[in-house]
Amino acid sequence: MSGPTPAPGPGEPTTPVPQPEEAMGPRSGELVSGTASPAGAGSLPQPEIIAVREGMFGVKQGGDTTGYGGLVQPVAMPGAAERPYGGWFDEAVDVLAEVLGAQGVAFDDAVERVVVDPPRSSRAGAHAELTLWVAREHLVRVCQALRDDQDLRFELSLGVSGVHYPHDAGRELHAVYHLTSVTHGRQLRLEVACPDVDPHVPSTTAVYPANDWHERETFDFFGIVFDGHPGLARIEMPDDWPGHPQRKDYPLGGIPVEYKGATVPPPDTRRQYS
Amino acid sequence: MSTPTTGYRATRPPVGDFDPGTPSYEASGGDWDEIAREVVGEERIVVNMGPQHPSTHGVLRLMLEIDGETVTEARCGVGYLHTGIEKNMEFRTWTQGTTFCTRMDYLAPFFQEAAFCLGTEKLLGITDDVPERASVIRVLMMELNRISSHLVCLGTGGNEMGATTVMTIGFTAREEILRLFEAATGLRMNHAYIRPGGVAQDVPDGFTDQVRRAMKEVRKYLGQLGDLMLANPIFKARLTDVGTLDLAGCMALGITGPVLRSTGLPYDVRKAFPYCGYETYDFDVPTGTNADCYDRVVIRVEECYQSLKIVEQALERLDATTGDPVMVADRKIAWPAQLAVGGDGQGNSLDHIRTIMGTSMEALIHHFKLVTEGFRVPVGQAWQTVEHPRGELGVHVVSDGGTKPYRAHFRDPSFNNLQAVSVMCEGGQVADVVVAVASLDPVLGGVDR
Numbered sequence: 001m002s003g004p005t006p007a008p009g010p011g012e013p014t015t016p017v018p019q020p021e022e023a024m025g026p027r028s029g030e031l032v033s034g035t036a037s038p039a040g041a042g043s044l045p046q047p048e049i050i051a052v053r054e055g056m057f058g059v060k061q062g063g064d065t066t067g068y069g070g071l072v073q074p075v076a077m078p079g080a081a082e083r084p085y086g087g088w089f090d091e092a093v094d095v096l097a098e099v100l101g102a103q104g105v106a107f108d109d110a111v112e113r114v115v116v117d118p119p120r121s122s123r124a125g126a127h128a129e130l131t132l133w134v135a136r137e138h139l140v141r142v143c144q145a146l147r148d149d150q151d152l153r154f155e156l157s158l159g160v161s162g163v164h165y166p167h168d169a170g171r172e173l174h175a176v177y178h179l180t181s182v183t184h185g186r187q188l189r190l191e192v193a194c195p196d197v198d199p200h201v202p203s204t205t206a207v208y209p210a211n212d213w214h215e216r217e218t219f220d221f222f223g224i225v226f227d228g229h230p231g232l233a234r235i236e237m238p239d240d241w242p243g244h245p246q247r248k249d250y251p252l253g254g255i256p257v258e259y260k261g262a263t264v265p266p267p268d269t270r271r272q273y274s
Numbered sequence: 275m276s277t278p279t280t281g282y283r284a285t286r287p288p289v290g291d292f293d294p295g296t297p298s299y300e301a302s303g304g305d306w307d308e309i310a311r312e313v314v315g316e317e318r319i320v321v322n323m324g325p326q327h328p329s330t331h332g333v334l335r336l337m338l339e340i341d342g343e344t345v346t347e348a349r350c351g352v353g354y355l356h357t358g359i360e361k362n363m364e365f366r367t368w369t370q371g372t373t374f375c376t377r378m379d380y381l382a383p384f385f386q387e388a389a390f391c392l393g394t395e396k397l398l399g400i401t402d403d404v405p406e407r408a409s410v411i412r413v414l415m416m417e418l419n420r421i422s423s424h425l426v427c428l429g430t431g432g433n434e435m436g437a438t439t440v441m442t443i444g445f446t447a448r449e450e451i452l453r454l455f456e457a458a459t460g461l462r463m464n465h466a467y468i469r470p471g472g473v474a475q476d477v478p479d480g481f482t483d484q485v486r487r488a489m490k491e492v493r494k495y496l497g498q499l500g501d502l503m504l505a506n507p508i509f510k511a512r513l514t515d516v517g518t519l520d521l522a523g524c525m526a527l528g529i530t531g532p533v534l535r536s537t538g539l540p541y542d543v544r545k546a547f548p549y550c551g552y553e554t555y556d557f558d559v560p561t562g563t564n565a566d567c568y569d570r571v572v573i574r575v576e577e578c579y580q581s582l583k584i585v586e587q588a589l590e591r592l593d594a595t596t597g598d599p600v601m602v603a604d605r606k607i608a609w610p611a612q613l614a615v616g617g618d619g620q621g622n623s624l625d626h627i628r629t630i631m632g633t634s635m636e637a638l639i640h641h642f643k644l645v646t647e648g649f650r651v652p653v654g655q656a657w658q659t660v661e662h663p664r665g666e667l668g669v670h671v672v673s674d675g676g677t678k679p680y681r682a683h684f685r686d687p688s689f690n691n692l693q694a695v696s697v698m699c700e701g702g703q704v705a706d707v708v709v710a711v712a713s714l715d716p717v718l719g720g721v722d723r
Contacts, residue, residue: 050653051674075674078654117654124399129657155525158659159690161670161683178657178668178685182525182541189657210528213693214685236356236722245361246681252358252365267365273647273677 047079050165057273078117086120088186089130095152096132099145110138131189136201139192143207146179146188154179154188157208160215162222164247172196173224177204177211194224203229221246323707325354331430331711332718336695338707345707348699350692355722363682367648368394369609371679373466375669378684379720380463381426384419385662386669386684386720387468388412392549393658393671394470394679397651400602406591407598408472409550414485414588415458415467416550416660417581421492422451423663424574428499431571431712435512440502447495450488457484460613460620470649471608472601482589489582496578503571513568517698517710520565527697528690531665532577533714536562536569543661555584567713577663607649610641648677662687664715684723688716 053075056068084090093114097107113133118124134142146154158178166172171193179188194201203226204211215226216235223244226232234241243250254266323336335351359378363371375390376383395401429444452462458477459467467474503509519529521537534541540559544552560576562569601608612626630637651673659668665687672681691714698710 050680053675075653118399122399124396124401127396127401129396131655156530157528158666158668159528159685161681161685163655163672163681176655176670176683178670180659180666182539182546185546187547187657187659189655208528209526210690210693213689217689234353236353238353245358252361254365267362 047076048165048168048171049074049076051075051167078115078119080113081116081119085114085116085130086125086128088184089114089116089128092130092152092186092188093132095149096142096145099149099152100138100141103141103145105138105141110135110142129187129189131191133191133193136192136194139190140202140204140207142190143177143179143204146190147207152181153183154181154186156180156182157204157210160204160211160218162218162224162246164222164249166196166248168193170195173199173222175201175218175222175224199223200225200227202227203232205229220244223247321704325351331716334692334711334716334718334721336707336711338699338704340704343703343705345699345702345704348696348707350695352689352692352718352721355718357723359723360682360684363679365678367677368470368651368679369648371682372469373464375682375684376464376466377719378723379662379664379667379686379688379717381717382419382423382663382720383463383465384412384415384468385660385667387466388416388550389658389660389662389667389669389684390671390682391468391470392660393656393669394651396656396658397654397671397673398470398607398649399652400471400604400607403602403604404472405599405602406551407476407595408600410588410591410595411458411473411477411600412468412550413552413555414585414592415455415473417584417588418451418454418485420581420663421578421585422448424578425451425495425499427663427712427715428503428571428574431709431715432503432509434708434712435509437502437509440499443495443498443502447492447499450491450495454481454485454488457481460615469601469609471604472599474609475613476600477592482592485585485589489585492578493582496575496582500575504575510568512705512709513566513571513713515564515566515568516702516706517567517713518565519694519698523694523697527693529665529694531662531687531691532570532573533691533694534665535559535573537565538563543659543666547659549658549660555587557581557584567709570713605640606644610644650675650677651679659685664688664717664720665691684720686720686723688714688718689721689723692716692721 051074053071053073054069055066055071057066085093096111100107100110111132112135115131115133116128117131118128120128132142146152156179158180161176161178163174163176164172165174173194173196175192175194177190177192179190180186181188192201201224203215205215205226206228212230213235215229216232218224219226219229219232220234220236221244233239237245252266252268254268256266257264319340321338321340323338325333325335333354335354337349337351338345339347359374363374366374371390371394372387375386378386392401395404425444425448429441429448432440432444455465456462458481459465459474519527519533519537521534521539523529524534524537524539530541538561540561542559543549545559557580560573560580562573610626612623613620614623614625616624630641653673653675655670655672657668657670659666661667666685667687668685670681670683670685671679674680694714695711698714699707702710
């Protein structure tokens with residue numbers, strides 16, 4: 001094939017929308033577990049497609065001489081896990097469901113998805129990590145339950161980090177909370193998604209005062225507004241800085257470097273291996 | 275300047291958070307004393323300490339409201355050293371990532387490297403495949419680094435209180451350790467020595483003996499430091515019951531490391547969530563009871579001795595595993611880091627280049643692909659914490675299945691611990707601020723990243 005691919009005509013089918021079960025990765029069989037499994041807990045059992053990779057070797061311009069130009073690979077994060085999760089995960093999830101239930105919140109409303117990655121059955125199953133995808137309106141309640149219940153006791157918050165998934169329509173911005181239980185020796189991750197057009201997540205500083213600066217950092221870099229934060233100002237960038245630098249659509253702004261007569265292009269303009 | 279108006283303010287009022295009833299004043303020159311007396315009716319002094327101040331460990335800006343010698347309010351400003359390391363890592367391969375994260379907390383480079391590589395290995399699913407010798411070298415380097423980092427903390431902390439000898443001894447002892455780093459990695463800092471899958475290369479011949487000789491010296495200097503500081507009445511008077519923060523305060527603010535242990539809680543990631551085989555080493559976690567700056571100094575000195583204990587065990591294991599691999603066997607991951615010292619310093623081994631260029635086309639292709647493109651890391655995210663000299667360092671790595679990190683976030687302990695400055699300093703004296711900040715031991719390279 002030479003030249004750019006012609007645009008599909010009016011009658012021709014366009015590129016089919018990739019489905020979660022087509023998700024491929026180097027260890028896709030192992031990694032994307034419980035794909036579209038209805039048995040998984042939560043209201044959002046499917047894995048989230050975070051990108052669609054086209055072609056191979058990163059060729060973007062010119063003719064496709066590789067023959068792989070038509071390859072379309074959806075990239076999906078690990079999906080909801082099935083019971084049993086293994087280890088202490090089942091017990092913790094059960095206790096959380098019980099505590100939330102006592103407060104009149106259905107577990108499936110508060111927790112959208114329970115992810116165990118890598119899956120217990122895989123080779124690296126001993127290093128599995130538990131991620132609870134929490135609906136943003138229930139975040140503070142879930143944090144409070146995780147901190148205060150004596151069987152959970154995630155008393156130490158190790159901060160918030162943001163991730164920007166521009167392809168995850170309606171859930172572009174993710175805030176990830178890292179909790180540690182010193183009492184029980186456990187680590188847990190909460191993930192909250194919010195759309196780019198409404199980037200609001202309730203602040204957890206009332207439960208974990210430690211998240212104060214971390215939420216400011218996430219606001220600074222991703223533009224997630226933490227409602228109820230005592231002073232949500234930029235922390236790393238200057239106060240009048242336009243934009244949020246860690247978003248994927250924010251350019252790196254690299255400059256070419258000259259070295260021994262040759263010019264080294266900035267990393268963001270070098271070939272990308274897709 | 276007289277009656278309250280809603281005129282210009284030095285800083286923009288936060289949107290939607292500005293009560294119209296809040297009095298606002300306009301000043302157009304004049305002596306601050308008079309302005310303050312006229313407006314507030316009392317003297318209110320806000321002192322900016324830093325960002326260029328020798329006692330703020332870099333470019334930390336402290337805003338202190340003082341009443342005489344008493345600090346009534348203390349706030350920190352950070353961000354002066356933000357260099358976008360996390361963003362840059364998204365544009366480099368996973369292996370190149372170590373050259374970036376090593377520059378975050380420049381006094382403890384090995385910890386960032388180790389945490390990032392452990393996180394990457396979790397994503398790759400090769401945590402259990404990392405050779406024993408590589409883990410031992412990592413532990414050795416991290417513990418040596420812990421000593422060198424604590425020595426800087428103790429040395430600069432002493433210097434800030436006017437004890438110059440403490441600093442000179444601390445830095446002299448650190449020099450011994452930096453020489454070891456240079457021998458093993460080629461560099462005194464910014465090593466990029468720990469790589470996903472293992473370490474860049476094996477330690478040089480005779481390294482264990484060199485470490486043993488150096489440790490004898492370090493032990494001597496540590497003894498001198500202890501003699502100088504721990505029973506010194508002036509030192510004790512300056513540090514005891516200063517900058518206290520109890521267990522509840524530490525937990526609420528997410529404070530970890532020596533500051534948390536000074537409250538008596540023996541929380542150490544090496545014991546709580548072991549990595550690199552720490553569960554197989556014999557060492558203790560020193561704690562304090564008073565939760566003050568003096569306890570933190572004692573803990574740091576004691577931790578240096580515990581690190582020496584781990585170093586000795588690691589050296590024995592290194593001697594027992596001489597010749598074993600230091601990188602995973604998977605050639606699709608193992609970075610071909612055949613290095614040699616040439617006339618202009620350390621670089622690629624010319625012998626290796628001659629071999630792959632001259633004898634094996636496939637080896638050349640493989641080398642080229644791995645170095646330019648890198649290896650692919652399965653889709654997913656991982657969280658890895660390590661016990662950093664300043665607390666719990668967390669790394670959150672996300673991969674989209676490509677050859678570069680989709681996101682790499684570092685939860686730097688200094689960044690988090692600086693939140694404690696206000697509670698530690700308020701109500702104390704200005705001179706105590708210096709002591710309290712020194713006891714947190716922030717490194718602004720790590721804070722701002």
